Amino acid sequence: MKTAKMTSMERVLTTLSHKEPDRVPLFLLATMHGANELGISITEYFSKAENVAEGQLRILKKYRNDCIYSFFYAPLEIEAFGGKVIFSEDGPPNTGLPFIKNLEDISTLLPPKIRSAKPLHKVLKAIQILKESVKSDVPIIGVVMSPFSLPVMQLGFDKYLELMYYREDLFNRLMQVNEEFCVDWANAQLEAGATAICYFDPVSSSSIIPKEKYLETGFQIAKRTIARIKGPTATHFASGNSLQLIDDVSKTGTAVIGVSAAEDISLIKGACKNKLTVLGNLDGITMRRWTPEQAAENVKNIIEKAAPGGGFILSDNHGEIPIQVPDEVLLAISEAVHTYGRYPIGSNP
Amino acid sequence: MNKFRFLIDGFERALLTVDRSAVDEIFAKSIELGSSIQVAGELVTQALERIGNAWESGNVSLSQVYMAGIICEELIDKILPPMSSERKGKPTMAIAVFEDFHILGKRIIYSSLRAGGFELLDLGNGLTTEDVIKKVEENNVKILLLSVLMLPSALKIKKLTEHLAGTDVKVIVGGAPFRIDSELWIEVGAYAMGKNSADALEIVTKLMGETV
Structure with a gap:
């Protein structure tokens, strides 16, 4: 039986309800490729809301994507706290030296206010432009760094781990500040027109901290934070492993889990069944050297394992496709999703 | 035993x-x-x-x-205090974060090697090709460990290894892009790649033994 063609929004909502839509939704999370589409540098591209909005609209059309991804770059939130961002022409903007130099400074740190944090305004403006354009036909995915993962850029990873293990007082204080900011920032994006929020939380991954530590920290923080975000969320582990956490992640109130390419998608799908929609898990690093044929084969394999029954969105494993991935590979991924992703899965040529 | x-x-x-x-x-x-x-x-x-x-x-x-x-x-x-004569510090070994500022990988390898009785220089973070070349020459570094997190940083190592070709400096790389793409260290011209601190200890122990 064929299913009638759906809009991207209908397709995504159907899969989120663990039913089979007309085909597998494609979330091609290309942030920097929009600069190529506009023929401008990455630095210039991210300097204006209009550039990113236009770039996302071109990606939507060119790759027949099923979402708009209003994510600019990870250290944007660090700019809001007054930290520095280093732009590069061959990769995503990177955070500079951590702005919290002394752990004791955490005791006086305050969450930035959205209305006075200028770096955030271009994202809100881009979301508004995009919403005006796609209306309710295509979901717009906003992004926040989780309160638990943001300190990697605020303090540096090494100092953050030492804080987590040795300075519970300051750790709790930093989480309080970051939770306030995260909730405000997520809700501002939803008010601007975002449909859902991607909650990036790589530090909670079992690649980074043991499960016992996650249950004491990242899990509790996610439960509190997600409960205050006024829209659906997807939790993304940005290449980190999460298979052993799936039951717990489903209890944080999130609807989707972004998973690693290093874990078996069949096992992940089995563990997530009727609890979480799986987002993943093409490997973004090796993707740059794939041929179009390899790209199609990789998409087909993942779809066969994870798509039956719905509850699955095809995407990369990291939430940010490297600019080094050629357009023909992205086009091949899209074509493969449109070919092999038609439901019912299993009866396609 | x-x-x-x-x-x-x-x-x-x-x-x-x-x-x-x-x-x-x-x-x-x-x-x-x-x-x-x-x-x-x-x-x-x-x-x-x-x-x-x-x-x-x-x-x-x-x-x-x-x-x-x-x-x-x-x-x-x-x-074994720093600079103790019992530490294994010759030939000169150094470590750096190349191009980006994600220092955790470097700190793990640095600590593990020092805890294993080796001595090595920390050249810093966010270093460019030119920075590394200058510091390698100034310090007469023979074993250079480079850590990266970002793919573009990893790809830029090629320019550095091309510059160091013909010298006796051995470049050992590590970090997420190299762990994920097992051919990348060859593409950038590294001498070796370590996936973790155990690999680093093994590679350095062998190299120090060969070059003492």
């Missing part, structure tokens, strides 16, 4: 649970049993290698690897 063998399991467990009092207690026992360099090589290095391998197989997390490394580094510094 390793005289510390009956201590290794408990030491490893204490490190993984970041149980400082248990770590200190076992370490105190170990220094009664052997020389400083034996404790570094036969207890601490072995425990760190096990932890590095356990991370590789997905059984421990990065935070445990990091905490184990810095705890061991601190312990070994007490019995």
Whole structure:
């Protein structure tokens, strides 16, 4: 039986309800490729809301994507706290030296206010432009760094781990500040027109901290934070492993889990069944050297394992496709999703 | 026969649970049993290698690897102070974060090697090709360990290795892009690639043995 063609929004909502839509939704999370589409540098591209909005609209059309991804770059939130961002022409903007130099400074740190944090305004403006354009036909995915993962850029990873293990007082204080900011920032994006929020939380991954530590920290923080975000969320582990956490992640109130390419998608799908929609898990690093044929084969394999029954969105494993991935590979991924992703899965040529 | 063998399991467990009092207690026992360099090589290095391998197989997390490394580094510094003649510091070895500022990988390798009784220079973070070339020449570095997190940073190592071609500097790379793409270290012209602290200890031990 064929299913009638759906809009991207209908397709995504159907899969989120663990039913089979007309085909597998494609979330091609290309942030920097929009600069190529506009023929401008990455630095210039991210300097204006209009550039990113236009770039996302071109990606939507060119790759027949099923979402708009209003994510600019990870250290944007660090700019809001007054930290520095280093732009590069061959990769995503990177955070500079951590702005919290002394752990004791955490005791006086305050969450930035959205209305006075200028770096955030271009994202809100881009979301508004995009919403005006796609209306309710295509979901717009906003992004926040989780309160638990943001300190990697605020303090540096090494100092953050030492804080987590040795300075519970300051750790709790930093989480309080970051939770306030995260909730405000997520809700501002939803008010601007975002449909859902991607909650990036790589530090909670079992690649980074043991499960016992996650249950004491990242899990509790996610439960509190997600409960205050006024829209659906997807939790993304940005290449980190999460298979052993799936039951717990489903209890944080999130609807989707972004998973690693290093874990078996069949096992992940089995563990997530009727609890979480799986987002993943093409490997973004090796993707740059794939041929179009390899790209199609990789998409087909993942779809066969994870798509039956719905509850699955095809995407990369990291939430940010490297600019080094050629357009023909992205086009091949899209074509493969449109070919092999038609439901019912299993009866396609 | 390793005289510390009956201590290794408990030491490893204490490190993984970041149980400082248990770590200190076992370490105190170990220094009664052997020389400083034996404790570094036969207890601490072995425990760190096990932890590095356990991370590789997905059984421990990065935070445990990091905490184990810095705890061991601190312990070994007490019995083998920096610049101690017993430390293995020749030929000159150095480590840096190349192009980006994600320093955790570098700190893990730096701590693990120092805890294993090696001495190495920390050249810094966010270094460009030109910075690295200058520092390598200034310090007469022969073994250069480079850590990266971002793919563009990894790809830029090629320019550096091309510049160093024909010299006796050996470039060893590590970091997420190299762990994920097993051919990348060859593409950028590195001498070797380490996936974890256990690999780093093994590669450096072998290289130091060859070049002393």
